[in-house]
Amino acid sequence: MRRKYLATCNPGLEDVTAEEVGSVLPGSRIVEVRDKRGRVVFESPYGEKWLASLYTLRSTHSISLLLLEARVGKDRGALAKIRDLSRSSGAARLIPEGASFAVRAERIGEGHEYTSIDIARYAGDGIGAAYEEVYGVKPLVRLGAPSIVFHAEVDDEIFRLGVLIAGEKSMHRRGYRVYDHPAALKxxxxxxxxxxxxxxxxxxxxxxxxxxxxxxxxxxxxxxxxxxxxxxxxxxxxxxxxxxxxxxxxxxxxxxxxxxxxxxxxxxxxxxxxxxxxxxxxxxxxxxxxxxxxxxxxxxxxxxxxxxxxxxxxxxxxxxxxxxxxxxxxxxxxxxxxxxxxxxxxxxxxxxxxx
Ligand SMILES: C[S@@+](CC[C@H](N)C(=O)[O-])C[C@H]1O[C@@H](n2cnc3c(N)ncnc32)[C@H](O)[C@@H]1O
Structure with missing residues (x-):
């Protein structure tokens, strides 16, 4: 089975990430490189060995298994679309019964009539409503230390929802920086x-x-x-x-x-x-x-x-x-x-x- 993934990376270095994905995950295909936006969408086989390889990427900040991509626009009407799309995205089925979840959101580009907080709230509402339909109880939303973290973003007019699969902490935090240089490079x-x-x-x-x-x-x-x-x-x-x-x-x-x-x-x-x-x-x-x-x-x-x-x-x-x-x-x-x-x-x- 092949699935789509969203890799975020340092803006301006998207081609470096696309090349790394190609070499670390043979058989993957780059679907879209969002130049200067720090986004690379790729398609790759889905399975344990592929998931393990994702952790070895060195140019990425996060990796999400992409659940949906849709045009929603920049006016406030987008928010209802984000809620409905999130509800029908299948995201709720990825939350084990009783586990907590959170949505982290980003807004990329200019001219939106809503904030990243709005995106997170409406996507969370949609996923929560679907969870209730699946399990018959209200979901546990936990902003600190949730079990499952969804990544929601609007990039210009495109809404993307994914589930973070390489941890919530940005992958640029390697853990070796015990001495913090005042002008350290990522x-x-x-x-x-x-x-x-x-x-x-x-x-x-x-x-x-x-x-x-x-x-x-x-x-x-x-x-x-x-x-x-x-x-x-x-x-x-x-x-x-x-x-x-x-x-x-x-x-x-x-x-x-x-x-x-x-x-x-x-x-x-x-x-x-x-x-x-x-x-x-x-x-x-x-x-x-x-x-x-x-x-x-x-x-x-x-x-x-x-x-x-x-x-x-x-x-x-x-x-x-x-x-x-x-x-x-x-x-x-x-x-x-x-x-x-x-x-x-x-x-x-x-x-x-x-x-
Ligand atoms: C922007 S910092 C480099 C940060 C580094 N990339 C990191 O991630 O920690 C620039 C460094 O250049 C060093 N530097 C400035 N002038 C120098 C010179 N003439 N010779 C050698 N090092 C110099 C400074 O001491 C400083 O540590």
């Missing part, structure tokens, strides 16, 4: 940077401004036998944090940590030795001085170019793509690709460079 974005750089097993991978080590840890979790994973930061405190995080992820022995300045990489790293780089240099927004970051780019990129192999690739996330791109070209890189990726409240840019 592990799902770190994974995306590695994929966009084209990083491969057996190669040398580096994050020259690694903070709490997210990129290096994701690389160590992804690849079985990399030549080397190098994690550089000028701050001894962040490097200590990165070591702690990598110990929590059980990969510390596979990463080389260096307290060093990324504008002088060649002092510690052999020239022409690094195949892939994925990194998140400071945005400088909090410093309020774009020129301090630009000066950093000007000094960092030539040094990075020197330690990378010819043809090696770097994917870098930045809030100042225009300047970064110019500085990268001046340093001798070719810019292969640029895209917008949602990073917290910001649409940042990811640039893929070739040395």
């Amino acid at each position: 592990p799902t974005i770190a994974y995306g940077l590695l994929r966009l750089a084209g990083a491969r097993d057996g190669s040398t991978i580096m994050d020259p401004m690694c903070g709490g080590g997210t990129v290096a840890i994701e690389a160590a979790l992804l690849f079985e036998s990399p030549e080397s994973i190098i994690c550089v930061d000028k701050s001894p405190r962040h490097i200590r944090g990165a070591v702690l995080n990598s110990m929590a992820a059980r990969v510390s022995s596979r990463i080389r940590f260096l307290v060093h300045d990324a504008t002088r990489l060649e002092e510690k790293i052999s020239p022409g030795s690094v195949d892939y780089v994925a990194s998140n240099p400071p945005y400088g927004i909090r410093l309020g001085d774009p020129w301090s970051v630009r000066r950093l780019y000007d000094r960092f990129l030539p040094s990075l170019h020197r330690v990378m192999k010819g043809g090696g690739r770097a994917s870098i996330i930045t809030a100042d793509s225009e300047y970064f791109e110019k500085a990268a070209r001046r340093a001798g890189f070719r810019v292969l690709h640029a895209r917008k990726v949602r990073h917290g409240d910001l649409w940042a840019s990811v640039l893929v460079l070739e040395a």
Whole structure:
């Protein structure tokens, strides 16, 4: 039996998720990629071995078994449709008798005459009414620690209802972050940077401004036998944090940590030795001085170019793509690709460079 699933992911990295789904779940088919919406709908066989594989996805935030998709519109009339559709969706039959449930909702896009709270309430009413029809008693709705969690969303005009099957906690929370870097990257974005750089097993991978080590840890979790994973930061405190995080992820022995300045990489790293780089240099927004970051780019990129192999690739996330791109070209890189990726409240840019 084949079923449809909804994967949510970091907006801007939907193609990375679609590719991962294809490689982790052979035989699956991508039905829709909602560009910049962080949504990928796919179809795949349904069964125990497939469900277990879903947990291994590293680019997704949640996975739902999709129960329905229907156009409901943006005016308030949509709410009655959401209730009726949820009632007839079969969702109630997924709740074991006596178990509690909750609906978590999202609203994506602009111009709706209702909120995500309305979506959750009307979908919950519909599922609750169907539960009463099935079991003859009122359902147990529990917002904290429910047994079953439904995901309801309106994406522009489309209503989707699914049941979360890989846990309610976002899958980007890997559990290894014992040291909380103040500007830590979501592990799902770190994974995306590695994929966009084209990083491969057996190669040398580096994050020259690694903070709490997210990129290096994701690389160590992804690849079985990399030549080397190098994690550089000028701050001894962040490097200590990165070591702690990598110990929590059980990969510390596979990463080389260096307290060093990324504008002088060649002092510690052999020239022409690094195949892939994925990194998140400071945005400088909090410093309020774009020129301090630009000066950093000007000094960092030539040094990075020197330690990378010819043809090696770097994917870098930045809030100042225009300047970064110019500085990268001046340093001798070719810019292969640029895209917008949602990073917290910001649409940042990811640039893929070739040395
Ligand atoms: C945005 S944070 C990286 C966060 C990291 N991706 C994580 O998930 O924790 C940028 C890091 O660059 C480091 N940094 C800034 N200038 C540097 C330099 N010249 N050399 C090395 N590291 C530098 C900072 O100490 C900071 O930890």
